[in-house]
Amino acid sequence: MQHLDLxxxxxxxxxxxxxxxxxxxxxxxxxxxxxxxxCLIRKRVRFPAAPHADATCVRADETLTVCFRPVMTRxxxxxTVEGSPELEAFxxxxxxxxxxxxxxxxxxxxxxxxxxxx
Numbered sequence: 203m204q205h206l207d208l209x210x211x212x213x214x215x216x217x218x219x220x221x222x223x224x225x226x227x228x229x230x231x232x233x234x235x236x237x238x239x240x241c242l243i244r245k246r247v248r249f250p251a252a253p254h255a256d257a258t259c260v261r262a263d264e265t266l267t268v269c270f271r272p273v274m275t276r277x278x279x280x281x282t283v284e285g286s287p288e289l290e291a292f293x294x295x296x297x298x299x300x301x302x303x304x305x306x307x308x309x310x311x312x313x314x315x316x317x318x319x320x
Contacts, residue, residue, distance in 0.1 A: 208270055209258040211301040215268065217308075224309040225265050232267045235302050235318045238289075239274040247305070247316030256291040258301075270301060 204215040217225070225231065232253050238244040253259045257269035273289040294300055302318040309315075 204262060206260050206262055206268060208260050208268065209298065209301055211298055211303070213260075213268065213302060214304040215262060216304060216306040218306075220309040221307045221314075224314075225263075228265055230265050230267070231314070232269065233305065233307065233314075233316060234269045234271055235305060235316075237270070237272040237300060239272065245318065247307075247318060249314045249316075268305060272300060 204217075206213045206215055232250055234248040234250055234254065234257060236246050236248055238246070253267060253269050254271055256273075257271040259267055259269040261267050271291075272294050273291060275289060300320075303320055305316060305318045307314065307316045
């Protein structure tokens with residue numbers, strides 16, 4: 203278990219044994235904890251090729267970068283949007299209140315998976 207400073211809040215990083223082995227192989231990994239505000243609130247862990255410009259990021263080590271990105275849709279009319287709705291940064295007033303407290307990562311079946319919480 204490792205603790206990172208993500209935007210002024212301690213984030214507990216929990217890695218499975220498989221995730222530790224995969225990271226030890228040296229391939230860079232970007233992990234994005236996305237908090238999505240729209241008609242409802244959704245959280246998900248994404249693994250983009252590079253950090254988004256709007257994200258708050260911290261490097262855990264030379265291979266792992268962890269990011270937090272709150273986003274919102276421009277409109278809540280999901281039935282009128284084809285494909286994925288366009289996202290924009292969500293201007294949170296008290297950002298520290300929404301920063302996650304923990305992040306779990308695992309490597310299973312050739313893919314990364316993760317979860318985060320408050």
